[in-house]
Amino acid sequence: MQRLLKLKKVLKNSVLLSLAEGFRAAKASGNKFRPLTADEIVALEKNGNRCEDWSRVLVESAFAPNRIYNSVFSGDVRLPAFYGTLLLPGDVSFPTGIYDSLVHNSIIENALVNKVAMLSNVLVRSSAVVNNVGSLVSSGKIGYMIGSTMNVGNEMGGRSILVFPDITADLVDLQLFHKAEPDVEAAFAEQLKQFREDSAVPFGVVGKGAVVSNTNIVRNSWIGAHARIEGASKIRNSVILSSLEESTHIYDSVILENSNVQAGVKVHTGAEVQGSVLMSRVKIASKAIVKSSVIAPCCHIEEGEVNSSYMGPLTQMHHHSLLIAALWPEGCGNLGYGANVGSNHTGRMPDQEVMPGQGMFFGLGVNVKFPANYRESPFTIIASGVTTLPQRLKFPFSLIRPGDPQLMGVPARLNEIVPGWNYARNAYALDRNVFKYSVRGKGVVPSAFYSLYNPETVRQVFDAYNRLQVSEIRDVYTKEHIDGLGENFMRERVRQEALRIYGEYLERYLLDMVIGFVENDALLATQPPKEIRRLITGDLNKEIARVVPMADTLDELVKRYRLLSKSWFESVSHGLDRDNERGREIFDDYDDAHPVDKNFVEWEKARFEESVKRLNNVLKNI
Numbered sequence: 001m002q003r004l005l006k007l008k009k010v011l012k013n014s015v016l017l018s019l020a021e022g023f024r025a026a027k028a029s030g031n032k033f034r035p036l037t038a039d040e041i042v043a044l045e046k047n048g049n050r051c052e053d054w055s056r057v058l059v060e061s062a063f064a065p066n067r068i069y070n071s072v073f074s075g076d077v078r079l080p081a082f083y084g085t086l087l088l089p090g091d092v093s094f095p096t097g098i099y100d101s102l103v104h105n106s107i108i109e110n111a112l113v114n115k116v117a118m119l120s121n122v123l124v125r126s127s128a129v130v131n132n133v134g135s136l137v138s139s140g141k142i143g144y145m146i147g148s149t150m151n152v153g154n155e156m157g158g159r160s161i162l163v164f165p166d167i168t169a170d171l172v173d174l175q176l177f178h179k180a181e182p183d184v185e186a187a188f189a190e191q192l193k194q195f196r197e198d199s200a201v202p203f204g205v206v207g208k209g210a211v212v213s214n215t216n217i218v219r220n221s222w223i224g225a226h227a228r229i230e231g232a233s234k235i236r237n238s239v240i241l242s243s244l245e246e247s248t249h250i251y252d253s254v255i256l257e258n259s260n261v262q263a264g265v266k267v268h269t270g271a272e273v274q275g276s277v278l279m280s281r282v283k284i285a286s287k288a289i290v291k292s293s294v295i296a297p298c299c300h301i302e303e304g305e306v307n308s309s310y311m312g313p314l315t316q317m318h319h320h321s322l323l324i325a326a327l328w329p330e331g332c333g334n335l336g337y338g339a340n341v342g343s344n345h346t347g348r349m350p351d352q353e354v355m356p357g358q359g360m361f362f363g364l365g366v367n368v369k370f371p372a373n374y375r376e377s378p379f380t381i382i383a384s385g386v387t388t389l390p391q392r393l394k395f396p397f398s399l400i401r402p403g404d405p406q407l408m409g410v411p412a413r414l415n416e417i418v419p420g421w422n423y424a425r426n427a428y429a430l431d432r433n434v435f436k437y438s439v440r441g442k443g444v445v446p447s448a449f450y451s452l453y454n455p456e457t458v459r460q461v462f463d464a465y466n467r468l469q470v471s472e473i474r475d476v477y478t479k480e481h482i483d484g485l486g487e488n489f490m491r492e493r494v495r496q497e498a499l500r501i502y503g504e505y506l507e508r509y510l511l512d513m514v515i516g517f518v519e520n521d522a523l524l525a526t527q528p529p530k531e532i533r534r535l536i537t538g539d540l541n542k543e544i545a546r547v548v549p550m551a552d553t554l555d556e557l558v559k560r561y562r563l564l565s566k567s568w569f570e571s572v573s574h575g576l577d578r579d580n581e582r583g584r585e586i587f588d589d590y591d592d593a594h595p596v597d598k599n600f601v602e603w604e605k606a607r608f609e610e611s612v613k614r615l616n617n618v619l620k621n622i
Contacts, residue, residue, distance in 0.1 A: 087129075114129075
């Protein structure tokens, strides 16, 4: 039922419905159009225009022929009273009108159509620019991918979803990971079918204020308001949503086919997108290839290839790398140069997949073999050059590095895992990522989604903490001894350190919750922490409270929380200092060539100062 309610809400607010209504209004406004007069026909022909049947060309009452030159008209055409000027790319001002173009069976509002070899079955809205285009045509049968089936993950088709231009990450997650009853799935499909019928129009559309320039082919597509299409190679069977506040840009040799593009997207520099959905603020560039995939908001993909995947929000690929058959709903990850996340085609059917965890980093030259499930290992790093075997890993904030083939009693194929390493040793990178997410995802992705202390990550850390409690101490552990280690081994000293790291993570989480109670109710400042702990709700939080040590007094608890917070911020600063010190040892002009990211430093400083202020306010009430 939740799925149906969310779909209904999204469809109700869909821009496609308003666009369809606008088209029908333009089509139905026949009473404001009239036939051309004999003098107007003479003037048009004098300007080099031709038409086999001028009676099928209708114009607004104030129409004047002085802005139509060297053009050919056929079929039913409606023209406005042209006035004013518009800006072409390059900020060149040009009067609205129709110049050196062929226009067939189209409706033109007060826009500019210049040097278009074929404009057929298209509504060009007011203030739009269509300039130097090969063909911009519609066949009259356009479904705009509404209700189309897309297979992600398993390339053999085991995981299918229904897509449409306004689809949200929530609706993708519900279809992929929450199996619905057959009647709910049928109702879901029926809603999309009805929406397709309500929003269907037999024309292509160039929205208000949009620019389509220096582009070869545009077929059966809907270009949203204020979108800018410049120098694209081909756009076919696609919807490009856009708005004045979040304009969409597609330029420089892009191929876009059978795809839905949401507002604020940028696709450029030879990128190719086929059979995919690009959600808001996605960037695809530098010859990147995206096929049969759903790319969630604020992802950046350059040079790499994504195929048959669902890439969650804020994920980045800035180098030549491969992501194939991946289900990555939590996103926030990164792929280094040469990372091959999709090694399932060597002598086997493409019927396997990978589930990366939130915030995972795949290092340089990594090879990830399928099937693999890292979803319970958020914020994990796979070190450069590592080849991972098919596995299920369940330890957050881990480092996976090459194994030791000389280690007695451990198979040479196993890598080594260091649980908690990323939290304990890489605070600078974690916080800097959070900073970047807050900038890129502002207004689109809520901060709770990518928090290091989101409820799901807390649950996974607590689960890992419990599984590290062993009844028999060994020098080395594998999955036979501790569940969730996957195809990796872990040393005893690493296990002990991981327990400490996970324990501090859980302690910081719990103390933050208790301090929040006191902030919301000053009367609690007189109570001992063990009494305040009774306010904790939720089975998971209660279990954590039974494990995490609690100070006897609130004053001691606040001081402990302050120590943990200070340690974290110092670790962030140390990570930055460590990089700078190493750089200075290698390059004489390191400081000149590597300026500090002042925005991040100020952001981090403000977070620490806010934490100090918060704790001081609590101490005042004790």
